[in-house]
Amino acid sequence: MSDYIVRATAANNQIRAFAATTKDMVETARAAHDTSPVATAALGRLMTGAAMMGVMMKGDKDVLTLQIKCSGPIGGLTVTADAKGRVKGYVNNPKVMLPANENGKLDVGGALDLGILSVIKDMGLKEPYVGQTELKTGEIGDDLTYYFASSEQVPSAVGLGVLMEKNNTVKQAGGFIIQLMPFAEEEVIEQLEKNLAEVTSVTEYLDQGYTPEMLLEKLLGNLELEITERTQTGFYCNCDKIRVGKVLLSLGEKELQEMIDEGKEIELNCHFCNSNYTFSVDELKELLELARR
16 A cells, blocks of 8 residues: 555553555645645645544544634645545645745745644534644644644644655655553653654655654654554545535525526536536536425
């Protein structure tokens, strides 16, 4: 499998960890939305984080949504993931362009600026769980780290990265999430902090050929690392003409009749995968019949 997530434990279950390689997923999103390099980096980081958070969920039908509303020129991002590692997402302004930041890197923090991160978990209950935190740096990994600590009270380290080729396709993408359990001992915490301090950049390791397993070995190898699961991940949108037709149906008889009266076919776009669906006047008439039943 090309893109995948590994789940692991360390220090006798005092640590749980996830690592992912997501190059193909992020490149699929880049191609679908024709995103600029900084928009690709922002969307890729959020999708990678969502992929790992998605497989943390227990129910097969559970859905996670990460949504960022921000004041920066990117305008905002929305990503959804499920427990099977399937992810989709989009940015509000895919063409945003910014100069490199002071480190010579893509300025994701500048593209987002101030804002709010919302984590929405739909687990089939009456109401979904919603956690919200302020963006701390806009670099997304830092913001998810802060979310876990403040909203879920789980001390975590989140590293996410996207590396671009000179032709603006995706060269590498991936990341890790490492979390301490409530019963973690002090010496385990100290060793983990030392290990994390030695890690500079996720994409540096990926570019050297590191797999998710090797990344976790680097981070947790001296803490009795045990890989427990491997899950495929990738870009997946479940839209089709029937689903989009239901959206039209929900508009009601009056709006459908107005569209029919105009005598033109209409085109609807899926935000998540940028697919377009065309409905002829005859198809609109069929939907109107359904709406009247």
